[in-house]
Amino acid sequence: MTPPPQGASTDRRTLLRLLGLGAAATAGGAALTGCSKEAGSSGSATRSDAIRAVLPAHRPADLLKPDIPGEGPIPDGYLGYPRQLVDAVTEQPGRGGGTIRSMSPWWGPTPPTLGNNSYLAAVNAKLGVDVSPSLQDGTTYADKLNAMLGARDVPDLLSVPNWEVDKVARFSDAVRALFEDLTDHLRGDAAAKYPYLAALPTGAWEYSVWGGRLAAVPFPTDGPFAWALFQRRDLVVKAGLAAPTSPAELHELGRELTDPAKGVWAFGSVFDMVQQFYGCQQTWRRKPGGGLEHKFENPAYRAALEFTAKLFADGLVHPDTVASKGADEKQLFKAGKIIMFQDGLGAWQGVQGEQSKVLPSFDMQPVPVFGASGGPAVIWGSEKPIFFTFLRKGLGADRVDELLRVLNWCAAPFGSREFELREYGVEGKHFTRAADGSPLPTDLGRKELGAQYTHIGGRVPVKVRSGDTPNFVRDYLDYYRKNIGLMEKDLFAGIKLELPANWSKLLQPTEDKIRDILRGRRPIGDLDGVAKEFLASGGEEGRAFFEKALADNGR
Amino acid sequence: MSAAPGTARRARPQAARPRSQPRARPRAGLRARLRRDWPLLAMTAPAAALLLVFHYLPTLGNVIAFQDYNPFVGDDPVEAFLHSEWIGFGNFEALFTDPLFWDAVRNTLTITAFQIVFFFPLPILLAILLHSLVSGRVRGFVQSVVYLPHFFSWVLVVTFFVQMLGGAGLLAQRMREAGLRPWDVMTNPDTFIVLVTAESVWKDVGWGAIVFLAALAAIDPHLYEAAAADGAGRWRRLWHITLPGLRPVIVLLLIMRLGDALSVGFEQFILQREAVGRDAAEVLDTFVYHQAIATQQWGLGAAAGLFKAVVGLILIVAANKLAHRLGEQGVYSRS
Incomplete structure (x- = not known):
């Protein structure tokens, strides 16, 4: 639930990558003679117009009218918690497949794992299939990711922050070798099968294309500022x-x-x-x-x-x-x-x-x-999705369908029972209700929740008032509205630079x-x-x- | 294995021959030896398998030092090895023409030399000191206390030093209260080498003393008694009995340390890099991390690893030769 400090790496890394340009010259100037050759890929840029053909058809799926409607990259704000929740997903996503291993970043103490965590048990019961999340420290995520990709040993669902994508050399090679091509499952109207994935903003999907194919489910940003x-x-x-x-x-x-x-x-x-x-x-x-x-x-x-x-x-x-x-x-x-x-x-x-x-x-x-x-x-910022969720390659169409159904559940919008369970856990256990009906996390809730389902599932971003942060939504959206005009346009938006x-x-x-x-x-x-x-x-x-x-x- | 009872029985007819004749023991047939030794072989098999799988097999991966290694080509990891482009010594050239690499090597060797002088002798002194304690309870207590930091991670050790000696730490705050200007211990590049050595000493001096304590225990107490009876004082006994008794172990560990000359640790340096800057804190392992692992130039990293291994091997062999010249046993004996 604590969204990551996405700025922490994006800007610094971008700078760093640029600084790295020099290496080519240094190495090139050195005497690379005889049988020796230089190592390393030479980079590439995918054109943005190649991307549009594979995107899902956008279908909004808002359950509630926001109190403060979002504008562009600024999310919707809700100043009250709904008294009546609805069931967003009527059919259980699980199709009898085995345990789904996932890995996603978390910035905080690691919650207990499957088997010792009543929150995971509650959500998995709803899903009808076990998700076994592995949470890794967000600040050192690249270390795990590099080793995992290098060994070609990835979990069924892998969440990759956008700033880590930028750091992985030959990432598009990795995508081709290790992750499922989702184009046929999600292109155009096919996405209607997964309504809450189809509801994710098209701008976020645009970033999820590698080599002209749809390769990941995006986790749209809840505000573009880096810092x-x-x-x-x-x-x-x-x-x-x-x-x-x-x-x-x-x-x-x-x-x-x-x-x-x-x-x-x-x-x-x-x-x-x-x-x-x-x-x-x-x-x-x-x-x-x-x-x-x-x-x-x-x-x-x-x-x-x-x-x-x-x-x-x-x-x-x-x-x-x-x-x-x-x-x-x-x-x-x-x-x-x-x-x-x-x-x-x-x-x-x-x-x-x-x-x-x-x-x-x-x-x-x-x-x-x-x-x-x-x-x-x-103001530095970008509308890039914060995370991308990749599916392991070679699972078969049925399993991919099951995983996408799970992700669809995890993307259920604000106002649904699924949203509440995902974000706050079980009432009376992981949260209690404030007088205004909004959830207040308990100590068990703080201990057991680590965005295990949120960080893999996309979701349309919203900002919701909570009992312990009564002024937050207004403050947050005001800060954005006041300063969004200062944001410097990303010159390379939509161009996939490698x-x-x-x-x-x-x-x-x-x-x-x-x-x-x-x-x-x-x-x-x-x-x-x-x-x-x-x-x-x-x-x-x-x-x-x-x-x-x-x-x-x-x- | 020659000590097995079966060997002795089979070897008996020749046992009377002088040792100088190498063909004293005819080898039994393979089947016979297998029948005789299978329990021993069975006992070593798991260890040998582990060694094979986790040491020798991965060693083959060093081929990527000669490749522009791309882990994502082909259908599986083995194909990635086979299909990555061969670039000869390109990675080594990139490494050896990089001034930053030589900076890192120089820093590493400086720290190694400094620690051999100022860290290496301390566990020996500590062991001798502990050994001289008469009360077993006091000795046990002191031992536990000085071993303990070995089990702390470097993150903890560095944090501990920051909390004690850092700008907002205990010492600095006490000094401020006393109206003094706090010392700049944690962020001074010039004294960084002393700081890292102090941290290493605090963490590992007790651990390092264990092996010397074992060696001390192996010295025959009768020697001390005899020397004392002959009127040798404390210092003479230390000089003529204790130190000679420890010498083989000291030489052994020194040679092993030399083989490790290009490794001085990783976490300790990466954690404190920002505090003192690259010029002071870049060692070979952090160089490899930043220039090869973080940028996924796996081939370059493997090249640096091979360089380290070759240098280590040369140093070990050379130091061992020298030890033999000086009449020591070294890491392995000559015959």
Whole structure:
């Protein structure tokens, strides 16, 4: 239920992949003589018009009219919980097949597995077939995924976050070798057999096509922004401070809030949000005269880097963030040891709901977006689905049908009994009802639920008011409505880019150098050298690759 | 196996011959030996099978060091091996022409050298110290306490150090209370090598002492008694009895450590990489992770693995030769 920090990887990885462009040049320049040849694929881009022919015909299946209707990528909002639920699925999905193994990411303590988990037992009883989920830590999901794909040993249902897809070299080869082609099951009107899959937005399906074939069921995004800068508004207000409207004010706010003697520092990780305040692009931006500009060439990036490096230098960043890769900023934020940090918006409702029990005044809010040095901010985002669910290849048409029926059940919309069971578990056991009828998770619910069925099943995204987060839906949708105009359009939306394997080789080294500057181990002046080296050793090649992908698609 | 009773019986007629004659024992026929030794063979079979399946068979996978390996070609994993393109030494060239690779190798060797000097002797000292404790209960207690950290994962060890010595840790907060400027222990690239060694010592010094304690227990106590009767003091007994008694084990472990010179651990470094930066924290294993595993250049990773194995083998053989020259037994004996 805690949606993932999708931004955590998307933007950074995209940057990294681009940085990796240099490898091709380095390796190419080296003397590869005699019988030696260079390793790694050289990348490709699938044209977006090849995709439309295989998409399912869209059929909306909303059960309830939303209180705040969504717009574009912003989901519908519901301010009340329905008193009457309906049965969305009348026929049991299970067809007597064996246990379905699934794997999906989860950001939190691992719930008990099948056999020791009453939530799984309850849902499986409804499904009429056993699903045995394996939940893996979302932050290290790539490690499991790489090994699994490399060994060609995948479960029946595999959920893959979009940012991990970008990291897997030769992913389209993997799709062809390991996963079922769903085109014939879901193309056009065939999808009507699975009404809640057919109800998923067409935009999300567009991303689920590999090599011209429909290969996965998408999990549409519930809001396209990669990050927000979250603050403990209760603590900021208590200190009598106002929201910042400029970088200088943000720095000043940080200085006022930091109190090492009490173990309190103003900031956790914030660099990505600072870049957005300064109006810097996530990676590429179209130049007025044509062609693409990399963020390293934008003075805004340098200013953002300089500002953030100063936060580190002035001791306003929590030492745990400075000291270790695994700093648990969410915990420090909950405990009031960090006042501001960046996270995906998906983290919001879960943390607010959980902490409002511990501290009634707990108030997690995004810092209102402001622009630096007169210019407007930009927001990074993408309407890509958060996850893709793949079906293992070679299961046979009947089993594929059974799995799709299960996924269809898992995609049942808000207002249905299936939705409630999937999201909250069994009443009286995993949740109790607040006075307004909305479910309140119990401790058992928090322990046993880990989006085992949600993360594999698509679902049309909605935001629902819950008893422990009474203001959340309005706050969430307001933040989106206010800032959606600032979102920078994804130039490559709908183009499936497969970047050359060799490129990724420069990612880590360049990220290391930028981090050295951030942490004060190198002077800010080194940025020119880093940028130059990056462009010379492959960045220019990347520019050519991306410009060609745009030109091929007539953009 | 020659100690089996059956052997002795069959070998009896020749038993009187001098040892220098190698053909002292005629080999029994295969069937006869099988009949005689089958219980022993049956007992070793599972271990041999495990070795075969989990060590020798995967070793064949090293062929991908010479391939542009794509795990997704063909219909199954074996076909992926067969159908991936052969590129000769391309992966090795990419590796050896990469300055980042040599940075990582240099860091790794520096840390190994530093730890051989500052970490390797500590378990020996600890073992001698523990051995000299008279009270068995105190010794048992101390042993348990110093073994325990070995079973902690690196995540825990690093977290523990951050909580104790980090900028928001116990030490820093106490120093702030006392009006002092906290030390920068966890994020200083210059002293990183001392930090990782300290962490390793804290984690593994007790564990490392076990084998030395066993060696100490094997020293004949009569030697000490005799030496004491002859008037040898504590230090002379340590120098002339204890250390010579430990020497074969010390040499053995030192040689094995040299064979592992290019491995200094992985998690410990990847966890602290951001804190001190690549220049200080990049070791060979993290290099392989970032440049080969994370980017799925499996062939490159295999090439780095082979390089490590070859260097390790050369070091072990060389160190063993040297040990033989110095009259030690080494890892394996000469004859």
